[in-house]
Amino acid sequence: MTAKSKIRIATTSLAGCFGCHMSFLDMDERLVALLEQVELNRSPFTDIKQCGPCDIGLIEGGVCNAENVHVLRDFRAHCTILIAVGACAINGGVPAMRNYFDLQDCLQEVYLNGTGVTNPQIPSDIELPLLLDKVYPVSEVVPIDYFLPGCPPSADEFLQILEPLLTGHKPELPKSHVHYD
Amino acid sequence: MAMQAKPNTISIDGQEIAFTAGQTIMDAALAAKIYIPHLCHYPGLRPSGNCRLCVVEISNRSTAACITPAVTGQEIRNNTPELNAIRKTITQMLFVEGNHICPSCEKTGNCKLQAMGYYLGMLDDHFPQFYQRREMDASHAGILLDRSRCILCDLCVRASREVDEKNVFAIAGRGTDAHLIVNSSTGKLGDSTIAVTDLAANICPVGAILIKEQGYQVPIGQRIYDLHTIRETALQENVTKEHHEK
Ligand code: SF4
Numbered sequence: 001m002t003a004k005s006k007i008r009i010a011t012t013s014l015a016g017c018f019g020c021h022m023s024f025l026d027m028d029e030r031l032v033a034l035l036e037q038v039e040l041n042r043s044p045f046t047d048i049k050q051c052g053p054c055d056i057g058l059i060e061g062g063v064c065n066a067e068n069v070h071v072l073r074d075f076r077a078h079c080t081i082l083i084a085v086g087a088c089a090i091n092g093g094v095p096a097m098r099n100y101f102d103l104q105d106c107l108q109e110v111y112l113n114g115t116g117v118t119n120p121q122i123p124s125d126i127e128l129p130l131l132l133d134k135v136y137p138v139s140e141v142v143p144i145d146y147f148l149p150g151c152p153p154s155a156d157e158f159l160q161i162l163e164p165l166l167t168g169h170k171p172e173l174p175k176s177h178v179h180y181d
Numbered sequence: 182m183a184m185q186a187k188p189n190t191i192s193i194d195g196q197e198i199a200f201t202a203g204q205t206i207m208d209a210a211l212a213a214k215i216y217i218p219h220l221c222h223y224p225g226l227r228p229s230g231n232c233r234l235c236v237v238e239i240s241n242r243s244t245a246a247c248i249t250p251a252v253t254g255q256e257i258r259n260n261t262p263e264l265n266a267i268r269k270t271i272t273q274m275l276f277v278e279g280n281h282i283c284p285s286c287e288k289t290g291n292c293k294l295q296a297m298g299y300y301l302g303m304l305d306d307h308f309p310q311f312y313q314r315r316e317m318d319a320s321h322a323g324i325l326l327d328r329s330r331c332i333l334c335d336l337c338v339r340a341s342r343e344v345d346e347k348n349v350f351a352i353a354g355r356g357t358d359a360h361l362i363v364n365s366s367t368g369k370l371g372d373s374t375i376a377v378t379d380l381a382a383n384i385c386p387v388g389a390i391l392i393k394e395q396g397y398q399v400p401i402g403q404r405i406y407d408l409h410t411i412r413e414t415a416l417q418e419n420v421t422k423e424h425h426e427k
């Protein structure tokens with residue numbers, strides 16, 4: 001028997017809550033079967049920090065800072081197929097609710113004037129990525145191949161989009177599975 | 182040459198249906214249990230033709246079914262891949278124009294805009310988000326108005342005028358400046374005559390007008406459009422409506 005080369009998948013969470021990643025793990029024992037066909041590259045699951053060439057990239061979360069832009073572009077450069085996973089990646093989601101306020105007002109409220117703030121100062125360490133004016137959907141920064149809506153998408157839905165891709169087919173979510181919440 | 186049509190019948194996607202004088206294509210379709218997607222149409226209220234979801238084709242012309250009178254012999258195309266693709270694009274435009282953050286909205290699962298997205302297989306918003314800043318009005322003890330989610334369907338305006346006979350709402354401004362205004366001395370809902378039991382307070386298809394303190398009575402996952410398609414509920418809504426009128 002010749003060992004078939006495994007499909008390489010990378011995952012990342014940008015401006016998200018890791019909920020989509022937790023939901024991916026809800027595949028539970030089905031992960032065992034999946035991992036026979038799949039090898040995880042850069043991902044919070046592996047702690048690999050640099051993205052190598054991959055077949056599929058899963059992006060959770062929108063784009064809120066300069067580092068998110070960098071990581072997203074890196075994923076686009078290294079992944080043949082890029083999938084926006086979850087409400088935040090698709091339209092900004094809950095983090096994008098800051099878009100209704102000026103960034104400066106947000107920072108002042110959180111770090112200077114908010115209730116319970118001690119030692120008020122706006123963080124400015126050079127290590128911290130600069131915030132963007134707004135939180136953006138990933139598709140406004142790089143081209144995206146597929147969208148998997150849901151907050152989060154369920155483990156079943158992850159499988160539904162991944163399984164056809166593993167065999168080189170085009171995934172199609174049945175309408176009964178589409179949900180934005 | 183088309184065959185001589187029977188009087189008072191139209192055909193929708195090849196299915197012949199009867200209509201009565203004065204009915205629109207939408208009225209006739211709903212009465213015959215044919216679903217034409219719609220958001221701003223509500224059986225019993227005067228149609229206003231503003232959401233354009235009900236676009237259908239007659240010959241080489243497209244028209245809004247809710248404001249087009251049924252005329253003998255019309256051959257109407259409705260449930261076609263092309264029209265549903267146009268409807269999906271319209272739905273996507275409605276999504277990006279407002280602030281529709283479904284996971285944070287009390288109306289999620291009961292929202293017709295969302296349900297329309299589900300029905301049309303919309304997976305993303307396609308267009309860049311507007312992220313508009315729109316005014317919230319929490320002044321009323323029992324009703325919240327969050328203009329962020331308003332799709333300007335005009336249903337609350339018509340319900341208040343035609344059924345509640347109060348005239349609480351109107352739409353002011355044009356284009357992207359169009360917004361819902363409230364008829365009270367302060368422009369606030371709390372100073373208007375609206376009541377929690379008014380049709381205008383309950384008709385909003387999205388989460389722009391919400392009754393307070395009941396948003397999570399039904400858990401997410403067990404709400405209307407978690408269990409049914411908008412097609413099913415729209416056909417059902419019409420039955421209930423006819424039933425009430427008898
Ligand atoms: S508040 Fe609701 S019912 Fe009124 S115009 Fe806006 S979307 Fe329509």
Ligand code: FES
Pocket residue numbers: 218219220221222229230231232233234235236245246247248
């Ligand atoms: S339902 Fe006809 S235009 Fe809205």
